[in-house]
Amino acid sequence: MVFEKKRQFFQNEEKYLIKYTTMKTGFLLVRKRSEPIATTGEECESESFLPLWRLFREASLSGGACRDIVEKHVMCKLDGTDIKFLYGVNTETRKLIKRSSRKGDLKKKFKVSEMSSISTLEVAWEHYAWGTPMPEYFVLGVPEYFVLKTDEPRFCSRVAQTNKLELLEWIREEKKCEWDEYTIKAAVIQGNLEIVKYCVANECPMYEDACVQAAKNGHLEVLKYLQEEVKAPWDEYIAFLAAQKGHLHILEYLVERKFDMFNDYTCRCAAKYGHLDCLKYLHETAKAPWDYEAVQEAHENNQTECVQYLLDNNCPLPPGWRYENGTLHTR
Numbered sequence: 001m002v003f004e005k006k007r008q009f010f011q012n013e014e015k016y017l018i019k020y021t022t023m024k025t026g027f028l029l030v031r032k033r034s035e036p037i038a039t040t041g042e043e044c045e046s047e048s049f050l051p052l053w054r055l056f057r058e059a060s061l062s063g064g065a066c067r068d069i070v071e072k073h074v075m076c077k078l079d080g081t082d083i084k085f086l087y088g089v090n091t092e093t094r095k096l097i098k099r100s101s102r103k104g105d106l107k108k109k110f111k112v113s114e115m116s117s118i119s120t121l122e123v124a125w126e127h128y129a130w131g132t133p134m135p136e137y138f139v140l141g142v143p144e145y146f147v148l149k150t151d152e153p154r155f156c157s158r159v160a161q162t163n164k165l166e167l168l169e170w171i172r173e174e175k176k177c178e179w180d181e182y183t184i185k186a187a188v189i190q191g192n193l194e195i196v197k198y199c200v201a202n203e204c205p206m207y208e209d210a211c212v213q214a215a216k217n218g219h220l221e222v223l224k225y226l227q228e229e230v231k232a233p234w235d236e237y238i239a240f241l242a243a244q245k246g247h248l249h250i251l252e253y254l255v256e257r258k259f260d261m262f263n264d265y266t267c268r269c270a271a272k273y274g275h276l277d278c279l280k281y282l283h284e285t286a287k288a289p290w291d292y293e294a295v296q297e298a299h300e301n302n303q304t305e306c307v308q309y310l311l312d313n314n315c316p317l318p319p320g321w322r323y324e325n326g327t328l329h330t331r
Contacts, residue, residue, distance in 0.1 A: 075102045081114040085123075112158035118170050121159065125175060128155060152178040160186035165194050172202070181207040188226075191219035200230055209237070215250045216241035223253065236261040243267070243282065246275035255286050262288035271306040272297035279306055283313060292316040299330065 078086065083105050087097045097103060112128070115121040132150050156179040159171050171177045179199075185207040187195035191214075200206075207213070211234035214223035226232040239259065242250035243266050254262075262282065267290035270279040282288040290310070296318045298306040311323050322329045 070096065071100060075100055078102070079114055079116070080105050081110055081120065082116065084110060085120060112155060113161035115159070115162055115167065116164075118167065121162075121167050121171065125155070125171070153180040153182065156180075157182040157186045160184075160192075160195055160199075161190065163190050163192050163195070165192070165198060168195060168198065179204055181205040184210060185213060188213045188219065188222055189217055191217060191222055193219075193222050193225060196222055196225065206230070206232060208233070212237045212241060215239075215247065216245060218242075218245060218247040218250060220249055220253060223250065227257065236263060236266075239263075239266045239288075240269050243269040243275065243278050244273055246270075246273065246278055248275075248278050248281060251278060251281055251286065262286050264289045264291040264294070268294045268297050271295070271303060271310060272301050274298075274301070274303040274306055276305045276309060279309060290315050292318045292321075295321070299328070 075083075083097060083102050086093050087106055088094075097106060110124055112121070112124050115124055129150055156168070156171060156177045159168050159177075160183045162168075168183075172179065181204070184196060184199040184204050187199060188207065188210050210232050211223060211226050214220075214226060215234075215238040227234065239251065239254060239262050242254070266288050267279060267282050270276075270282060271290075271294040279294075283290065292315070295307060295310045295315050297303075298310060307328065311328065317323060318330075320331060
């Protein structure tokens with residue numbers, strides 16, 4: 001059934017054309033329009049193939065220098081989705097991939113988030129499993145109406161994950177694909193300011209924690225745009241996650257914007273994950289409070305530099321702990 005769908009795809013509309021493109025290599029494999037596509041599994045033997053196509057044929061049939069060229073200059077530039085598409089072109093490409101170093105990268109299924117061109121995205125759109133439960137959100141025993149399913153907004157958010165504005169524009173403007181706040185969330189996580197601006201300009205619903213996601217992933221320019229232009233809300237979790245991830249530049253921006261929601265948990269996050277520069281900045285510049293749990297978290301996670309800094313700066317100690325003559329006694 002899957003093979004039949006694949007075969008039908010390559011035969012629809014332009015029935016005399018097989019085309020495979022990839023943005024990563026810039027290669028084009030194409031048969032001339034005058035040559036019908038073989039449908040019996042046997043490939044036509046015409047001499048009118050492009051030189052590049054002959055290279056692929058030789059690589060799959062005889063190997064040698066041709067296979068070395070394909071391995072070194074083509075295969076290494078393809079991701080798993082590209083490999084899957086190339087595998088589906090015809091017999092020669094299937095043989096080539098089975099004999100190549102990329103055999104183990106051959107996927108059973110495509111991921112929308114890995115599409116690299118409009119042509120590959122259109123394949124995904126036409127053969128998407130609409131209305132089926134999304135495996136990553138499926139929980140045994142949860143009522144069916146609570147299970148997220150593969151609908152247009154989910155598809156659109158996956159397109160945003162490609163990090164390619166032209167693909168999002170195409171799916172929205174050509175296919176009229178619906179979207180929701182998860183599209184802009186995906187763009188924020190990727191740090192793609194161009195896509196974020198496109199979403200805002202075209203009234204995509206705003207993700208409630210967009211600023212938090214920008215801070216968590218260290219995307220300062222996206223955070224600036226959301227806060228200063230869009231006026232998106234933020235809260236104390238921005239500081240928590242910036243400290244946890246060691247994003248000093250985000251903490252500096254928060255101070256610049258007179259952020260006033262630093263609390264003891266912010267210092268605790270920096271100490272627990274060993275971000276000494278963030279801990280120093282929070283204490284000395286941001287004037288963030290701290291408590292004994294900062295020492296406890298740093299000690300339990302073997303963050304010795306942070307422990308020493310906390311001790312040297314008189315951070316409170318957990319009940320029963322003491323620091324005497326340069327030694328920390330935990331009991």
